Amino acid sequence: MITILMVRIKLFVIGKVKESYIREAIADYAKRIGSYCQIECKEFLESTIPDDHPASVDGAKKNEGEKLCSGITQQDYVIALDRTGKTNTSEGLADIIKSCEVNGPYQIVFLIGGPHGLSVSCKNRADYILSMSAMTFPHQLARLLLYEQIYRAFTIIRGQPYHR
Numbered sequence: 001m002i003t004i005l006m007v008r009i010k011l012f013v014i015g016k017v018k019e020s021y022i023r024e025a026i027a028d029y030a031k032r033i034g035s036y037c038q039i040e041c042k043e044f045l046e047s048t049i050p051d052d053h054p055a056s057v058d059g060a061k062k063n064e065g066e067k068l069c070s071g072i073t074q075q076d077y078v079i080a081l082d083r084t085g086k087t088n089t090s091e092g093l094a095d096i097i098k099s100c101e102v103n104g105p106y107q108i109v110f111l112i113g114g115p116h117g118l119s120v121s122c123k124n125r126a127d128y129i130l131s132m133s134a135m136t137f138p139h140q141l142a143r144l145l146l147y148e149q150i151y152r153a154f155t156i157i158r159g160q161p162y163h164r
């Protein structure tokens with residue numbers, strides 16, 4: 001017999017969602033996802049960059065990376081979102097989530113970077129670096145797309161008629 005435990009999904013993200021229409025869409029998906037798992041999103045402030053010097057940008061990214069990684073535990077399955085990562089299908093993401101439901105680890109952490117992207121340490125910690133497209137999205141849209149894909153993944157896992 002296969003025992004399926006409810007996974008917990010956490011999003012650690014840099015920056016707030018300013019547009020109300022994006023916040024509403026995210027809230028709608030979060031509510032739908034809530035019937036399959038616990039999901040929460042922790043927002044961290046963007047680090048200020050005093051000038052456009054590459055060293056300042058690197059410092060800010062490093063600082064943001066430390067904040068993002070601070071809540072990760074050793075057992076978590078970490079998926080970092082980065083344009084240059086590996087692309088996957090919705091079924092592929094569903095397989096990853098299903099494997100965590102069946103075999104553990106039972107907590108999945110998704111990381112979304114700020115305007116300058118994720119630090120090297122975030123990418124090094126990640127078990128999987130996921131690219132949703134070769135194009136770059138603003139972090140707010142990346143977050144919305146991710147919520148939709150997590151919802152879609154659960155409907156695939158449960159065999160429900162959302163995904164075509």
Ligand SMILES: C[S@@+](CC[C@H](N)C(=O)[O-])C[C@H]1O[C@@H](n2cnc3c(N)ncnc32)[C@H](O)[C@@H]1O
Pocket residue numbers: 080081082083084111112113114115116117118130131132133134135136137138139142
């Ligand atoms: C504005 S983007 C950062 C752009 C930055 N220049 C870079 O190349 O990473 C903000 C965040 O959204 C997420 N993101 C944007 N486009 C993405 C994509 N195509 N696939 C996966 N994540 C993406 C990433 O987490 C990224 O750190």
